[in-house]
Amino acid sequence: MVRFTADHKVYIKILYWGMGGGGKTTVVDTLYRLTKEQKKDIEPTGNLTKIAMASGSTLYFDRGIFQSTKQRKVFYHVYTVAGQSRFSPLRKKIFKGTDGVIFVVDSQTHFFEDNIEALKELKSVTADKLIKEIPLILMLNKQDLTEVIGEEDFKQILKDEKLWFEPDDKYYIWNPIIYKTCALYDLRKDVYRSFSECARRTGLYQIYGNGKAPVGDNFLKISKESPDL
């Protein structure tokens, strides 16, 4: 839920979701480093909060706050969830108030089923609000490795899960964009872009859809001159 405060600040919550080990924490680390070192549309404010087990995997969640460099009143609260199945109740709590979701897929083919399980859980937690009320962006992560699934494979999963709309559907324009990514800093690919697109869509849902996916002819006219958030 986008929050507007008395001093006119705007807080937007973006959540990275996906199976344990898929790369969520690495994505946020890279996003942080990237936007700290280079001039981008967002910059980190403060440090990342990370609560990890000795193994390095996320224990509760990671959190970072980024500020829009174009619209200084806009802040993004960025969270990742702990992916292991035993943390399911915790994930539900962290999901509360989320405005946009970036689903991180571990593209290695042997994790195919684990990714589907994570997507199904996300669907149930969001009570079918994905895309219609909460923008969804996909990262097919670890594309630097061999034996990885491709865009078409995952599109089929989205279709099976009713998270993909056909061209004659009013939600068609909000179909998730599927980015083939690498989260490792040195090899990074589309880490910033996928965040940006999720942030942009979240802004559009808020401004033109009153918190829902803007649909219909009016929106198509307006969207051409939509602001960058």
Ligand SMILES: Nc1nc2c(ncn2[C@@H]2O[C@H](COP(=O)(O)OP(=O)(O)O)[C@@H](O)[C@H]2O)c(=O)[nH]1
């Ligand atoms: N090759 C490769 N490894 C990655 C990539 N993203 C993350 N990893 C590695 O995958 C492991 C798990 O990543 P982590 O960010 O902790 O996953 P999380 O559980 O989703 O937060 C770590 O060893 C990362 O370095 C990627 O794009 N390519």
Ligand SMILES: [Mg+2]
């Ligand atoms: Mg993690």
